[in-house]
Amino acid sequence: NAGVTQTPKFRVLKTGQSMTLLCAQDMNHEYMYWYRQDPGMGLRLIHYSVGEGTTAKGEVPDGYNVSRLKKQNFLLGLESAAPSQTSVYFCASRGLGQRRYNEQFFGPGTRLTVL
Amino acid sequence: KNEVEQSPQNLTAQEGEFITINCSYSVGISALHWLQQHPGGGIVSLFMLSSGKKKHGRLIATINIQEKHSSLHITASHPRDSAVYICAASGRDDKIIFGKGTRLHILP
Numbered sequence: 194n195a196g197v198t199q200t201p202k203f204r205v206l207k208t209g210q211s212m213t214l215l216c217a218q219d220m221n222h223e224y225m226y227w228y229r230q231d232p233g234m235g236l237r238l239i240h241y242s243v244g245e246g247t248t249a250k251g252e253v254p255d256g257y258n259v260s261r262l263k264k265q266n267f268l269l270g271l272e273s274a275a276p277s278q279t280s281v282y283f284c285a286s287r288g289l290g291q292r293r294y295n296e297q298f299f300g301p302g303t304r305l306t307v308l
Numbered sequence: 309k310n311e312v313e314q315s316p317q318n319l320t321a322q323e324g325e326f327i328t329i330n331c332s333y334s335v336g337i338s339a340l341h342w343l344q345q346h347p348g349g350g351i352v353s354l355f356m357l358s359s360g361k362k363k364h365g366r367l368i369a370t371i372n373i374q375e376k377h378s379s380l381h382i383t384a385s386h387p388r389d390s391a392v393y394i395c396a397a398s399g400r401d402d403k404i405i406f407g408k409g410t411r412l413h414i415l416p
Contacts, residue, residue, distance in 0.1 A: 302351075
């Protein structure tokens with residue numbers, strides 16, 4: 194099993210450009226999350242999904258959109274990138290009904306720079 | 309005030325020392341998590357606990373629900389333990405709130 198994968202690993206954008214980050218998990222998890230990690234700050238929740246076709250806002254949703262058309266994929270979109278969105282983005286997933294049902298499994302991260 | 313506070317922010321110790329990292333939280337929780345982030349950036353879950361104590365190898369995690377406090381201990385620390393350790397609290401909803409992390413550096 195690959196676990197949680199993220200594409201791409203690195204990206205440099207110019208202000209105003211758009212892009213989509215892809216998160217995929219092969220553990221049949223219901224819950225998926227997008228976080229951003231900035232220096233001196235803890236991981237902050239951008240958006241999350243509790244199942245296929247559902248999404249919800251987290252702590253810092255502005256400037257981002259998400260979609261969960263398939264259970265295994267969770268996409269994070271930046272419509273018009275801004276320098277403030279320079280960050281490392283982590284995707285995570287967790288399942289239900291497992292022995293450690295509340296454990297989150299993290300992807301390797303995407304380092305995004307907006308110039 | 310952050311809902312999850314960790315101390316210390318940075319910790320340097322000699323190999324073999326007993327390490328303690330503390331976490332206090334102000335929210336009602338269903339579980340408390342300890343995560344490890346390696347210098348390469350990957351994040352792995354170490355423990356999830358809602359009461360008492362858990363042990364895995366040289367790592368021990370404890371939680372006191374009444375005092376809203378948790379500790380992560382590392383016995384016989386080793387340079388490979390050098391990482392950022394993150395405390396996180398999951399509430400009754402579907403979200404997790406993270407602390408800012410403790411950067412641990414073990415000197416050989």
